[in-house]
Amino acid sequence: MYRAGKQEIDAIARVIRSGKLFRYNKNGDGECQRFERRYARRLGVKHVLQTSSGTTALTAALAGLGIGPGNEVIVPACTYMATAVAVLAAGAIPVIVDVDASITLDPLALERAIGPRTRAVIPVHMWGLPCDMRAIMRVARRHKLLVIEDACQAVGGAYRGKMLGTIGDAGAFSFNFYKNMTCGEGGAVVTNQARAAQRAACMIDCCAFYWKGRKSSVVPFISNGSRASELEGAMMNAQLDRIDGIVRELRRQRQRILDATRDCGLTPIPLHSPGDDCGTHAVYQLPSADQADAFAKAVGGTVVGKTGRHVYTEWDPIFRKQGAHCAALNPFRLPQNRGCRMTYRKTMCPRSLDILNRTVMIALHPDRKAKDVAALIRKILQAAANIL
Numbered sequence: 001m002y003r004a005g006k007q008e009i010d011a012i013a014r015v016i017r018s019g020k021l022f023r024y025n026k027n028g029d030g031e032c033q034r035f036e037r038r039y040a041r042r043l044g045v046k047h048v049l050q051t052s053s054g055t056t057a058l059t060a061a062l063a064g065l066g067i068g069p070g071n072e073v074i075v076p077a078c079t080y081m082a083t084a085v086a087v088l089a090a091g092a093i094p095v096i097v098d099v100d101a102s103i104t105l106d107p108l109a110l111e112r113a114i115g116p117r118t119r120a121v122i123p124v125h126m127w128g129l130p131c132d133m134r135a136i137m138r139v140a141r142r143h144k145l146l147v148i149e150d151a152c153q154a155v156g157g158a159y160r161g162k163m164l165g166t167i168g169d170a171g172a173f174s175f176n177f178y179k180n181m182t183c184g185e186g187g188a189v190v191t192n193q194a195r196a197a198q199r200a201a202c203m204i205d206c207c208a209f210y211w212k213g214r215k216s217s218v219v220p221f222i223s224n225g226s227r228a229s230e231l232e233g234a235m236m237n238a239q240l241d242r243i244d245g246i247v248r249e250l251r252r253q254r255q256r257i258l259d260a261t262r263d264c265g266l267t268p269i270p271l272h273s274p275g276d277d278c279g280t281h282a283v284y285q286l287p288s289a290d291q292a293d294a295f296a297k298a299v300g301g302t303v304v305g306k307t308g309r310h311v312y313t314e315w316d317p318i319f320r321k322q323g324a325h326c327a328a329l330n331p332f333r334l335p336q337n338r339g340c341r342m343t344y345r346k347t348m349c350p351r352s353l354d355i356l357n358r359t360v361m362i363a364l365h366p367d368r369k370a371k372d373v374a375a376l377i378r379k380i381l382q383a384a385a386n387i388l
């Protein structure tokens with residue numbers, strides 16, 4: 001969480017005083033509906049559906065687009081496990097593919113990995129860094145793949161002037177505690193496709209979809225509930241007023257750090273859309289993993305490959321093929337998925353492991369004082385002089 005205060009407290013208090021915490025008690029003027037309208041306008045997208053988390057947003061996006069058993073979905077070797085989890089929750093099989101030096105999905109590796117069962121790809125804008133969407137969209141068009149952007153870590157970011165999450169067929173955002181906008185826990189699915197939006201709405205709240213949407217052309221189906229509450233909607237409305245200021249300050253700080261460390265021998269990570277990303281981190285690539293370890297220790301940064309949860313080697317439930325709570329529903333065992341590729345080895349993406357273990361990110365905060373940024377810059381310069 002970056003910023004929250006009086007506006008959020010007042011917004012939540014208003015909802016509690018009104019006694020109307022359920023999102024359907026309203027005639028189009030509830031907090032969730034207002035957030036969905038405002039966020040859609042800000043993103044320039046037709047449909048926004050608020051959910052309970054980024055994971056349920058991703059699952060609703062996949063199911064909304066009709067992805068399920070029999071389909072493979074390509075995911076990058078560097079992401080939170082929830083990306084692959086959502087693919088399994090939709091009944092499909094995740095195929096893990098290398099990232100490149102940008103620590104986002106490598107478009108060449110994506111194209112090489114496409115097989116007869118591949119139906120979709122999930123580019124993940126990790127740590128607010130946009131993927132190479134132009135190249136990824138080209139590959140997707142050539143091979144008729146659906147594109148679901150995982151923008152859970154990229155709220156407020158853009159790529160070549162287009163908001164992240166709106167470039168592919170659908171996008172998913174997380175509003176959990178660690179994200180650029182937060183209501184503690186939450187998420188949203190976005191899409192321009194009416195049918196996908198209807199199906200996603202059914203995934204998010206199938207009972208309400210059934211009671212309210214009987215005239216819909218989408219036949220209601222059964223799903224888990226992941227409806228957002230008015231408390232979350234109220235907090236998101238307050239957060240939406242803050243996001244521009246947060247991202248502006250993060251980008252400004254990051255630029256100041258990159259400018260000041262330009263000539264010290266450090267290599268900043270290549271950016272696909274410089275100036276458009278969220279600027280949540282200053283990221284450098286070191287020549288060796290040992291140097292990356294030493295640099296991270298000296299500057300208070302984190303080696304991307306060693307966060308303990310963002311590299312495919314740490315996704316044990318997937319390696320163990322524990323794809324559901326019971327065998328009959330486990331996508332790894334479904335007859336429809338028999339032709340899908342599902343052999344995972346910890347050594348299968350050595351290039352990603354090499355890159356991620358040499359990449360160090362330094363987290364920024366929009367409320368960091370100028371003198372603290374200056375101190376951080378001094379630390380980075382000193383560490384570079386000692387280590388390179």
Ligand SMILES: Cc1ncc(COP(=O)(O)O)c(C=O)c1O
Pocket residue numbers: 052053054055056079080082083124126150152153174175176186187
């Ligand atoms: C890249 C990515 N995808 C998906 C998720 C899942 O979001 P949530 O925790 O809101 O379910 C996260 C959460 O951290 C994430 O970082």
